[in-house]
Amino acid sequence: MSLLEIRDLHVSYPNRKGEFFAVDGVDLTIEQGEFVGLAGESGCGKTTLALSIPQLLPEHSRIAAGSISFNGVDTTALNEEGLRAIRWKEISVIFQGALNALNPVQTIGSQIQEPIRIHDESVSKKEAQDRTLELLEAVGIPSHRASDFPHQFSGGMRQRVMIAMALSCMPKLVIADEPITALDVMTQAQILDLLRSLCDKYKLSMLLISHDLSVLAQTCDRVAVMYAGKVAEQGPTSRVFGSVGAQHPYTQRLLRAYPNIRHERKFIDGIPGYPPDLSTLQVGCRFADRCDVALSRCATEVPDLIDIGGNQSVACHLVSENQVGVQ
């Protein structure tokens, strides 16, 4: 059994005309101990997908269809009490915009420590304190700073605090939503390395979200690329960034769009145009407007996610036609 199995998930937000789907039929699987990367331009539904796993979406959102099976339990069917029991204990989140994710009037120590005893009453106060200090050391913050407040830390340090906090209950899955976006390039690399090494050390699974594919390429076992609420392509990192290469035109463009965070490239080749406005209904492939190699059917037919072998799948008419040609 996989740790996480998302099937045909549809999540909607209300708009003037009723509702629109920010996540529109997404399948995603995360195995025990696996690192899965989720990429895509901003606004394509990454955060919505991620927050639906522990059901942390705002009240006005709606899970219209699909299931999220975590450790064999469908989180979409749990009540508030059931959800509270798995939040942080099983699934913790490093939130997007984590610089404001810490409570400004509480010490970082108390914030890291807080969930430990909430989820396990048998832990003594002293043990919880000790674990907090250990976690701080593990993320590279001297333990005497436990009594400091968030504003006394730099952005990178606050992100380290957030990581320590995410690990305080040793969850099975850590969701990191753009954990390095707001940081400078040097700090980005350090934080990524830290995340990777800690999750390896504690054998945790991770869903790492970034709009920058090069970040995921270096960190993850598998990547999924989202476009306008749908998965455009997904597969093992070794294939998508290696031997076989990215197949979806969007993934290919995305790969060229960002400088590598470790070796700054000279030319950045952005994708012209903008992601479609999800609130207006569209037929056909949602990337068709911006695609260099669009076929005539792309404008009218929605491409299915097709397995092209090696655990890689792509939702593109061009790719599936070539596949047919090969066979």
Add this chain to the structure above:
Amino acid sequence: MPFFLRRIATLSSSIFAIVTFNFFLFHIIPGDPIRLIARTQRLNTEAIAKLRTSFGLDGSLLSQYFRYLSKLLHGDLGYSFFYKENVSGIVGRALGNTFLLLTASTLIVVTCGIAIGVFAGSRQGKKSDTATVVSSLILWSMPTFWVGMLLVFTFGVWVGGLPISGISTANALYSNWFQYAMDIGQHLILPTVTLAIVDIAFFIIITRTALIEVMSEDYMLTARGKGLSRRTIVWRHGFRNAMLPVLTASALYISALVGGAIQVEVVFSWPGMGLLMYNAVLARDYSVLEASFLLTTVAVLVANFAADMLYRVLDPRVAVSK
């Protein structure tokens, strides 16, 4: 703590400025108090000169000012011809009575106002929230003296049962201390309720708004993500952050309180600073008026100082820069 000392220094200089302003205000405004007395009591020039001396109104303005300062430092606030008594004694009693009234009402206002505000704010958009907002707005728009008169009418004429005037029953003999306290307590009810009713609405609304603002902060989502209960999220993570803007608004409230207290004390004949000032204006009792202005302003300054200090305790971000 040098910051604390710096703030104390600012407070002291503000108080000094107020003392000075107050002195010149009362010595420059038209209407000579001596002439006022002379008009009613037919005095000869000699007697008038004597009066001037006893009022500290002889000599140049500057020498009067320094004399005033030195007397003030000795706790001497002058003499009231209207009451035929030292002003410090009169004002001291009134201050105590007002303090009792304001403490009672502020306790109610702050605890109930904030609790109801948090209740409404954490249920934003629900029926209970809307009902709270609507009734708060209605309460808030009621003038204090009008509420007071309504209560006087209700409990004095219709229903009865509660004293509507003064601080204790006239000519009452008490067999023990407890009876006396109970009597004062009964007299305290209506003025307190009047003062609290309008101000509670103010606290409900600002607390609710502050909490709603805080609820949308990123760290509140973190708190939810941690698996905390709704109650813990609101009280442990939201409450203290929401109290910061409430505390700032309380500074305004402190000044507004003076106006409210005057109205309530006049309506209920509560022998406090408000009633004292009101009567002093009617009787042109300058020495009492001068002392009342001074003490009221200083009280507001000190209360603001306390609010500022509390803010620093609550918000580590503005805490003492070493």
